[in-house]
Amino acid sequence: MAPDLTVKIGNLLLKNPVMPASGCFGYGEEYASFYDLSCLGAIVVTGTTATPRTGNPPVRITETPAGMLNAIGLQNPGVEAACVKIRRLQAYKTPVIVNVAGNTVEEYLQVIEVLEREKTVSAYEINISCPNVKAGGMAFGTDPDTAAKLVAALRPATQKTLIVKLSPNVTDIVDVAKAVEVAGADAVSLINTLLGMAIDVERRRPVLANITGGLSGPAVKPVALRMVWQVSEALKIPVIGMGGISNAKDAVEFLLAGATAVAIGAANFRNPTVCPEVINGIENYLTRHGFQSVREIIGLARTQGDR
Amino acid sequence: MAPDLTVKIGNLLLKNPVMPASGCFGYGEEYASFYDLSCLGAIVVTGTTATPRTGNPPVRITETPAGMLNAIGLQNPGVEAACVKIRRLQAYKTPVIVNVAGNTVEEYLQVIEVLEREKTVSAYEINISCPNVKAGGMAFGTDPDTAAKLVAALRPATQKTLIVKLSPNVTDIVDVAKAVEVAGADAVSLINTLLGMAIDVERRRPVLANITGGLSGPAVKPVALRMVWQVSEALKIPVIGMGGISNAKDAVEFLLAGATAVAIGAANFRNPTVCPEVINGIENYLTRHGFQSVREIIGLARTQGDR
Amino acid sequence: MMQKRQMEILEHTQLTEEIFRLTLAGGIGAKPGQFVQVGLGPTWEPFLNRPFSVHNCTKTTLSLLYRVVGHGTRLLAQKQRGSILSVVGPLGKGFPPTKRRQAVLVAGGIGAAPLYYLMRMLRAEGKDVIFLYGAKTAAQIVLEDEYRSLAREFYLITEDGTAGTKGLVTDLLPQILGENEAEIFACGPNAMLRAVAQTAAEKKLPCFVSLEAQMACGVGACLGCVVATADGNYRRVCADGPVFAAEEVFRFGS
Amino acid sequence: MMQKRQMEILEHTQLTEEIFRLTLAGGIGAKPGQFVQVGLGPTWEPFLNRPFSVHNCTKTTLSLLYRVVGHGTRLLAQKQRGSILSVVGPLGKGFPPTKRRQAVLVAGGIGAAPLYYLMRMLRAEGKDVIFLYGAKTAAQIVLEDEYRSLAREFYLITEDGTAGTKGLVTDLLPQILGENEAEIFACGPNAMLRAVAQTAAEKKLPCFVSLEAQMACGVGACLGCVVATADGNYRRVCADGPVFAAEEVFRFGS
Numbered sequence A, B: 001m002a003p004d005l006t007v008k009i010g011n012l013l014l015k016n017p018v019m020p021a022s023g024c025f026g027y028g029e030e031y032a033s034f035y036d037l038s039c040l041g042a043i044v045v046t047g048t049t050a051t052p053r054t055g056n057p058p059v060r061i062t063e064t065p066a067g068m069l070n071a072i073g074l075q076n077p078g079v080e081a082a083c084v085k086i087r088r089l090q091a092y093k094t095p096v097i098v099n100v101a102g103n104t105v106e107e108y109l110q111v112i113e114v115l116e117r118e119k120t121v122s123a124y125e126i127n128i129s130c131p132n133v134k135a136g137g138m139a140f141g142t143d144p145d146t147a148a149k150l151v152a153a154l155r156p157a158t159q160k161t162l163i164v165k166l167s168p169n170v171t172d173i174v175d176v177a178k179a180v181e182v183a184g185a186d187a188v189s190l191i192n193t194l195l196g197m198a199i200d201v202e203r204r205r206p207v208l209a210n211i212t213g214g215l216s217g218p219a220v221k222p223v224a225l226r227m228v229w230q231v232s233e234a235l236k237i238p239v240i241g242m243g244g245i246s247n248a249k250d251a252v253e254f255l256l257a258g259a260t261a262v263a264i265g266a267a268n269f270r271n272p273t274v275c276p277e278v279i280n281g282i283e284n285y286l287t288r289h290g291f292q293s294v295r296e297i298i299g300l301a302r303t304q305g306d307r
Numbered sequence C, D: 001m002m003q004k005r006q007m008e009i010l011e012h013t014q015l016t017e018e019i020f021r022l023t024l025a026g027g028i029g030a031k032p033g034q035f036v037q038v039g040l041g042p043t044w045e046p047f048l049n050r051p052f053s054v055h056n057c058t059k060t061t062l063s064l065l066y067r068v069v070g071h072g073t074r075l076l077a078q079k080q081r082g083s084i085l086s087v088v089g090p091l092g093k094g095f096p097p098t099k100r101r102q103a104v105l106v107a108g109g110i111g112a113a114p115l116y117y118l119m120r121m122l123r124a125e126g127k128d129v130i131f132l133y134g135a136k137t138a139a140q141i142v143l144e145d146e147y148r149s150l151a152r153e154f155y156l157i158t159e160d161g162t163a164g165t166k167g168l169v170t171d172l173l174p175q176i177l178g179e180n181e182a183e184i185f186a187c188g189p190n191a192m193l194r195a196v197a198q199t200a201a202e203k204k205l206p207c208f209v210s211l212e213a214q215m216a217c218g219v220g221a222c223l224g225c226v227v228a229t230a231d232g233n234y235r236r237v238c239a240d241g242p243v244f245a246a247e248e249v250f251r252f253g254s
């Protein structure tokens, strides 16, 4: 019998624990020609703001050892135009999670108000960790109190699942995670990108127009895994783990560390079919080791392990 | 004419800006058979504590994408025995910097007291950022006040150059850097390792006996470079940049970002002759671009750049 | 259709010190001006795929023409016949169909790559093709015979005069265009494209340029590869391009 | 002398599905039991060099015998004849000289690698060598003829009985040792080394074991590769080993 891959995040029942990471999957359509998106545990769309954003000037991305820096700057068409794209995702049999961003508490609220009318939207991922915008973004994610106030303000606005996306650029991510849990988050997702930069030695200036950018990809996996381990130990709500996941083995590491689900970002760029490959790989891992359900391995490296 | 490679750190005049990173070069002797250590800008020896430390149980290291995790746990023979090894470095014509660690302010003081008697020792690098020990270590490096108090306590104990080694595992490294500058540091060095972990999916437990370890190598370079950029912009004292430097191009990136000197850690393990290669490569870069002195390029990506 | 394929190297020829031609087994049904993303695995570094234009495409093969400029292309150049590469594509929109009888193709250096396939297709449609091939120096001109044999008129121009006329493509372009009712297709360094676009604008001739940008996904998802358009917006080179109408990305005078 | 060398691959032979022999051009003057660190570059991933025992060493060549177990050895197996590898070594202390007339060499699987060179050197000194080669299954036994030809007595034993006797090396060891005044040298999985050490302790024979550990520097600088010794301290496998007196790392009874 095939192992049970279902997991619960808030009041979402996911058919499997694998979803794309926000900003790395557009509004879904770009990857729809590679495979049937219905196979995903969920679809997570790009950071969406109340009004359209042009984003940062190029150069916006650069490669780094086993990773990449990006400074997209939340380019998006604004929530109204985004809704048109999001509605198309109804065609797929999987929940849609919208990544919500803003400069102010009010802006986050505005986005949610508009999205509340969309029945395609199952959950919100509140982005308090974008390192590539001047106002808002990461500023909300580096202080537990500010993060908690934002979440408390958003909580009454929706019955849908509220996921809070945490920044790794902090001294103690558990502090922020606990604060948003108390403030009413149904789940946390981590990590967003690590703030980094690159310099072009020939032109003697930063490679990215924005100077700094967010680091992601395999390079950050050890940091992400450590944070997922710490946060899932401290919290009662589920954790969606991400940061460098590029194959099934990586995904299993995050599940064993305590993540209830995982998200895959930059690896989509290298391998457009990575998400279904990871889903299959997790299933194979469970079968090979005789687990009946993926839920049996969540946090197993913490609680059991043959030490 | 060959470009001038000399730089000043506190009251040390270095013949070039390249040194090994602490903990990655033992007490020097291990690399002495590969090249004449006199070519180095300085020799930095491993973290030294008042009394001998056995360190953490194995497994202590594991490879990660474009990097490695270590959890050595400050294994060292204690300052008295270390002095014997340090004295042998007198044979080389280059300053010796001792990395000083401890659990308490008193322990740091004790180490310095002993080392004050050693004329081979030119400077101290105060390690307030070791992520692999229970007490002390990083605890001193994540809070600006605690860091400042430690530095203020050590400052009167020596006339020698006092370098403070900062942790990247903080929300705002500039805060900590400023605090130790005010408290009397002659220079700061950064970054120490990023706290990370790895899980063995077959055994379903953390790879490292210590569970977490410090991430270093090319993977962390973008984060390190960003921090060096931020700190050197905010401070008047010189910055020693490190984190993933593996060739001359990497080193030049750090200099352009504002580092006065650079240190090379994990790359020694991959390439035991990396330090002299980087020194030559910096010299070639300067010649190729018509710079007379390495000091001309320090911070150049910040102040000039052909934008 | 856009797909990820594992393709075997049939032929890998070093044409000059820096330029290689790579032929892979398998048809991908690309249009001229489209590109593919090539994986350099199995290591995690380099992490991203590298974009290369379709140099030629048949029912059973895909050819790339590339120049070694850095780490990734250096690794690619080491791949041996028989090895398997991961190839994503065809990507992007490619060159638009032309209604005019005559097409003037302007290549700058390795920008010649996509124009071979374009020329072949235009010739198949019975169009009249003028090919203007510019480079820094003779050593950077590759496959001259192949290009020459397909073109009705073929001009070579190098900055140092080591092959063909001495000068820049835009020195020759105005004469070639003459009073013709041509459509221009160009690929090459940005400065060249801008100059070609300016000439085209002066002559009031339609002009399409193929752009390059740092890419991550290549499929339009990451918004990493944008170019600022003349109207101040950003468009994705991968999904909205890589071919753009010249007036969309370059603005002159006004 | 310990050095970093760029060495060309002279011969790279696949001996079984998993096991390869690699011969590099150049003498490094290694002693039996020493090892080298091999770079897998030019990419930054894998980042660390991989340690391999000296399987054989002549004035002009260095041979390694390795098993593909993961990412790094898989990449190594793809390296072609003529390519250049970065090799650091010789490293470690190697096997100590023996004063006894007879040496019993016990190999477990790929642990046979360093014992070939040891046997060759012992024979050159005129010692009497008994070679006991154990493996899981026949398919893991390599170079049987080479090993057999150098040994005075040669025993094969496999866990599944597909070659030689069926069983574990330690089933055979007591008989082989008999009442001999031998010295034991062993390399293989940790469990095997422990069992061999126990047999040796019972027979009160000197025994040396070659250990493995995750390594970073390989030269003694990083303290990453330590093993806990019987007295509760840590010693570096790379610089203090990889060969240790059995009683230093294993403790029995008491």
Ligand SMILES: Cc1cc2nc3c(=O)[nH]c(=O)nc-3n(C[C@H](O)[C@H](O)[C@H](O)COP(=O)(O)OP(=O)(O)OC[C@H]3O[C@@H](n4cnc5c(N)ncnc54)[C@H](O)[C@@H]3O)c2cc1C
Pocket (backbone or CB within 6 Å): C035, C050, C051, C052, C053, C054, C065, C066, C067, C068, C069, C070, C071, C072, C073, C074, C110, C113, C114, C211, C212, C213, C214, C215, C242
């Ligand atoms: C749509 C498209 C089609 C292309 N077609 C061809 C082709 O047919 N033949 C060919 O030789 N090259 C082509 N290129 C350029 C090619 O992608 C780059 O030369 C290659 O990615 C460089 O990789 P590298 O690792 O060797 O260089 P790096 O070490 O990554 O960089 C070396 C230099 O190349 C530049 N560069 C790196 N990546 C890119 C990129 N994705 N696009 C543009 N510049 C880059 C860097 O800024 C740097 O200056 C195309 C690019 C695009 C976007």
Ligand SMILES: Cc1cc2nc3c(=O)[nH]c(=O)nc-3n(C[C@H](O)[C@H](O)[C@H](O)COP(=O)(O)OP(=O)(O)OC[C@H]3O[C@@H](n4cnc5c(N)ncnc54)[C@H](O)[C@@H]3O)c2cc1C
Pocket (backbone or CB within 6 Å): D035, D050, D051, D052, D053, D054, D064, D065, D066, D067, D068, D069, D070, D071, D072, D073, D074, D110, D113, D114, D211, D212, D213, D214, D215, D242
């Ligand atoms: C002194 C010494 C001598 C050795 N001699 C030989 C030899 O002659 N022939 C041979 O085939 N192998 C030898 N090994 C083991 C060899 O180094 C490892 O098999 C190799 O490093 C694995 O690399 P990988 O990338 O393929 O595996 P990885 O993907 O890194 O790991 C696969 C498995 O191998 C283990 N492993 C990884 N690195 C090491 C390491 N450095 N040491 C031990 N285990 C490791 C991992 O824990 C894992 O279980 C020796 C090891 C040491 C320390």
Ligand SMILES: Cc1cc2nc3c(=O)[nH]c(=O)nc-3n(C[C@H](O)[C@H](O)[C@H](O)COP(=O)(O)O)c2cc1C
Pocket (backbone or CB within 6 Å): A021, A022, A023, A024, A046, A047, A048, A070, A072, A074, A099, A127, A130, A165, A191, A192, A193, A215, A216, A217, A218, A220, A242, A243, A244, A245, A263, A264, A265, A266, A267, C222, C224
């Ligand atoms: C190009 C790019 C764009 C991103 N955009 C967003 C975004 O809009 N909102 C968000 O919360 N995270 C965004 N992220 C962060 C990712 O969702 C993810 O948290 C991070 O990249 C780590 O995962 P990875 O290593 O698998 O990429 C973006 C990442 C990349 C690479």
Ligand SMILES: Cc1cc2nc3c(=O)[nH]c(=O)nc-3n(C[C@H](O)[C@H](O)[C@H](O)COP(=O)(O)O)c2cc1C
Pocket (backbone or CB within 6 Å): B021, B022, B023, B024, B046, B047, B048, B070, B072, B074, B099, B127, B130, B165, B191, B192, B193, B215, B216, B217, B218, B220, B242, B243, B244, B245, B263, B264, B265, B266, B267, D222, D224
């Ligand atoms: C094995 C190992 C041991 C280390 N030990 C110390 C130490 O004792 N004291 C210290 O300040 N930093 C120590 N570090 C951190 C390095 O000095 C350096 O800050 C870090 O590794 C980043 O540089 P890299 O990426 O070049 O390795 C150690 C790093 C490694 C890899």
Ligand code: FES
Pocket (backbone or CB within 6 Å): C214, C215, C216, C217, C218, C219, C220, C221, C222, C223, C224, C225, C226, C236, C237, C238, C239
């Ligand atoms: S490369 Fe991702 S949108 Fe173009």
Ligand code: FES
Pocket (backbone or CB within 6 Å): D214, D215, D216, D217, D218, D219, D220, D221, D222, D223, D224, D225, D226, D236, D237, D238, D239
């Ligand atoms: S591997 Fe560094 S001390 Fe042994």
